[in-house]
Amino acid sequence: MPRQITYRDALREAFDEELARDPMVVLMGEEVAQYNGAYKVTKGLWEKWGDKRIVDTPISEAGFIGMGIGASMLGVRPVMELMFWSFYTVAWDQIINNAGMVRYMSGGKINCPIVIRGPANGGTGVGATHSHTPENIMASFPGMKVVCPSNARDAKGLMKTAIRDNDPVMFMESTALYGELWEVPSNDEVPGGELIIPFGVADIKRAGTDLTLIAHGRAVITCLKAAEMLEAEHGIKAEVIDLRTIRPLDEDTILESVAKTHRAIYVEEGKPFCGVGAQIAYTIQNKVFDELDAPVQRVCSLDAPAIYSPPLEKIQLPYPEVIVAKALSIC
Amino acid sequence: MPRQITYRDALREAFDEELARDPMVVLMGEEVAQYNGAYKVTKGLWEKWGDKRIVDTPISEAGFIGMGIGASMLGVRPVMELMFWSFYTVAWDQIINNAGMVRYMSGGKINCPIVIRGPANGGTGVGATHSHTPENIMASFPGMKVVCPSNARDAKGLMKTAIRDNDPVMFMESTALYGELWEVPSNDEVPGGELIIPFGVADIKRAGTDLTLIAHGRAVITCLKAAEMLEAEHGIKAEVIDLRTIRPLDEDTILESVAKTHRAIYVEEGKPFCGVGAQIAYTIQNKVFDELDAPVQRVCSLDAPAIYSPPLEKIQLPYPEVIVAKALSIC
Amino acid sequence: MATAIAPSAKHADAPINQKLTPQDKLDLHRQMVRIRAFEQLSLQHYVGNKMAGFLHLYIGQESVAVGTISLLGKNDHVITAYRDHGHALAVGMSMNECMAELFGKATGCSKGKGGSMHYFAPDKNYWGGHGIVAGQTPLGLGLAYGLKYKGLKGAALCFLGDGAVNQGTFHESLNLAALFNLPVVYIIENNGYSMGTSQERSSAFKSCLAERASGYDIEWELFSGEDIYEVRARTQVAIERAHNESRPTVLEIATYRWLGHSVADSSHSGGYRTKEEIERHQAEHDPVEVWKRNLLAEGIATEAELKKIDKEAFTEAEESAEFAKNSPYPEPESIFEDVYWEVDNKTDSGRSGRHFFND
């Protein structure tokens, strides 16, 4: 029976392997070392790799992320944890104006091989300020790369690619997935001896002919549940596409699918206005207008700041029944 | 002959009138008082109103904007200048997590009647870090309001509304427009004795039947030039819609126009990925799918960080010929 | 942390403490035990899955909120971080609204929208309850700015942790406070740790964290928070400086958190502190016990009377949990309330244009 590990452990394997491969790789963040990480994603790494490679920082996101960006200009490869991606708000200038633009403003003389990572999701009862989902914001800037793995296998394979990538990579995880188990091949089971998943290649998680459900991150799981319901209860065969990376974006896979199904819904846990789904919907109608039998639809977080109250927070985020209803409205 | 004043003077009139109307209104920012403003928008106001109402701040955007937000909770109504909107990056946490979310997290016990204002445009040779156009980012958060006046009359009328509004208003001006002249009625020429323009009401700048050009801010001017060329050179009658405010949004005016013209192009000076145009394009195809004779198109800033080199910076931003070409591709 | 401090001197005869009636002194005790009882109950129900998210408990630090806030008058304001239950009860919020908020109920102080980290009571000059570390420090400055702008004689007490001093906004706030002569009092509740990181591992300093204020020519003081008499005596000086000179102060008050950073940390993960250290603080530096000793020594109350207060507090807490349990959750429609003032108040502006984009 194939090996199953959690999303959390898959990330840790990626760190451990990359720390071993490249002495320039260093993990930094609040509580990532001695505390083993607020969500235990870096558990055991400090004990194994020590103070130089696994670094605890003060609560100074702008300071330590800017420091990592500066160090990356000298060839260090910092993998920096935001305990919550929500905290990018205090480091935003360093992230976008320095990591995101220094290459361009220097005429290509500089590049910043950094990874900024952490959970970017709502649904955990921590309120509006701790529930940011900034993938649309990050991806709106040329120069940035945005990765949102939906499962443990992708989390490992994409993290290894992120650490080796020579551009700034914004890597968005989910506290709701950290503890979930998935099949993840061990290195001896994969060709080349390690699991690497390239950026810009979407994954068709389920084939279908009647409708295309497109999503990233945890929303992919929600789509797969909805697809099962659609087939079982309504005989509708939905294709489910996991973007994996939002920038670079695998547009071809999306457009080919819609050309086949003629119907599309984008599902995301972010807010609707200028969300990732808005961009994808624009592209679909713009590129395969004549293939569409119905307008592109979206299912997003309900358009208000993240609410605390547990039962309401649950319905503020996309869930399968909403996707099914939306699908029935166009099928 | 009707009165003509500059965009800059129109804003100053709005400040002066609101300072006189409400003693809680206070202007703050870097160089806004004794220096008369980096772009002279607040010229003469410190001399007239003094230290209490017109306040110079240190270069601490997070600090003084957070201070203004805190003061607004006690009923002060700060109008805070970002010398460039680009500098929101260092104050982002205060803007979005405090001004943008404290009302929600307090169950409606608090509101923040603030205005954050300044120029948000490229095209002036200041490079990537100084050329942010964050209207899509600001508008993506429920709780925020976003205003982008395209002319002096709107600048005055919308600023007066912004200062009286009880929610946080992000007011985005353009250095490229500050010196331009427009007809702006003096108060004795307008019913009610003052010029007030409500949020959420788009302005049809030019009527047309063949195509709808939708834009905000300076891009509206570019659209009007393109519309003239389309009519003169190709006999195409383009309707031009100025959104004025992006959130709240006047969707009805957009949809009615497209239902009439069956073709739409969104023009903006921001970057394409998850831009305002992506949201509008999604909405158009979603709400009036059957009215569309062609896919919704967009003309945006070319998708790279803002370049310095003057001739290239000029072509990186939308200009009439590009809009005309895009129009011809669907008309 | 408290251990770094000499045992607090006797401040009972400071004028501000001389003013205290026996009843006042009993009330101070009552407030501390109410906070402790409230949090013990909330912990029970958190473990019982009645709430979500984080629960940052204040147990061990009660004397700081109770002592400082007991000095405030009608134009004095309070703002703090996410460890906000103690301050909330100290300003006079009810256990019911606070407990109901934890349960996510419509009867909560924030209608169930904010949760543990986001308590607010503007009617009691209490401005939260903020989750972003140090994010409240410019807001506290703004409260002081508002007081001065309106010509009111008041002070804004802005609480922050020992880990929060390393956020840039705090420093920007100090410069502005000194430059604009604002009546703000920053109170660093130094419990020795930011999550699992000791002060030594998070902050560079000379004699202490508060000393950073001197670079801005701001008055500062470091003292132990275990004895309410000392907390009141030393804090009063800062409040008078705010009231009479409109000048800021930075106070660093040594205290100790008994429980984990949040309940998730109940095991003090990674052994960042020892069982012995915790037990020593509980045995020797419990602010409730210290105050109790004062009351008994002064003959203000008997053991029995104090036991009675404990019991009443516990009963009140249990009743608040009942209240929370029996309260309704907010209605789904309420998700879209409290986003825009103009929409909530059905003004013309609130009706003009589209504000929400659910489809």
Next chain:
Amino acid sequence: MATAIAPSAKHADAPINQKLTPQDKLDLHRQMVRIRAFEQLSLQHYVGNKMAGFLHLYIGQESVAVGTISLLGKNDHVITAYRDHGHALAVGMSMNECMAELFGKATGCSKGKGGSMHYFAPDKNYWGGHGIVAGQTPLGLGLAYGLKYKGLKGAALCFLGDGAVNQGTFHESLNLAALFNLPVVYIIENNGYSMGTSQERSSAFKSCLAERASGYDIEWELFSGEDIYEVRARTQVAIERAHNESRPTVLEIATYRWLGHSVADSSHSGGYRTKEEIERHQAEHDPVEVWKRNLLAEGIATEAELKKIDKEAFTEAEESAEFAKNSPYPEPESIFEDVYWEVDNKTDSGRSGRHFFND
């Protein structure tokens, strides 16, 4: 500002200055006059509309960049803000690439993509040229972190203005620098003003701005920048601290900008400083004149020889303007180059998926 400082003592006999050969001393002069000539020429062409955006001139401050950077070795690095021409020429960048950048030409140091505020020369350990006030301060820290991580004995000099000290990132950087023992030297070029705001109106301080460092237990010093001997002698101490102890230092160097904040401010709008003040600095504190006096007094050069150096510098500047004029603008396609390393280098990753979204 310089006037607040006692006239600089004689530091000529500091060991580091004793090491200077007559040729070295002439080269220091040459560098200062080259910077001045370059900027005078750039001003002419800015006024002649050959460039866009801002032009922040360094004239009056030359001794700071030239003096400090003259101390650096192969593992020492430099980063500064937008007033970056002086530092660029001091690290050895050519007038041609710098002038062409102002003209927005493909031959510019940043291929015309960065402009005046964004000069870079990693091959000369020069990391910019940054437009966001204090945004470079964590980057400078990162350079020091990189040096230490790689086990190199070096220092990172990070320049900032007197107005930049009020940005939170600078303070976060100071705490990290002290906590992690990083070899960074922060050099506050205090020219008395941030745009139209005097130091007194922007900053609260005790004796000076650099003193804020003491709150982080960081060594600091304040001194006048008009005499290169003093700049070198005092800065060398900080560099040795970085090299030998891997400890940070904050230096505040009093200097003065002769021209407006940027050319847009040529009228010193709002009269934030007087004509007399400017003229006094030009007459009494001109770093080029101060150094010239040293050279003449030491008999290292004659007036005539120095005039010759001025002329050569001016000719070099004029030639760089010719070079810039005759250089081509970047090709439109180049707008999409230098965005992603992986795309520029045509790697598999750069070819996988869509990176640009123009339609």
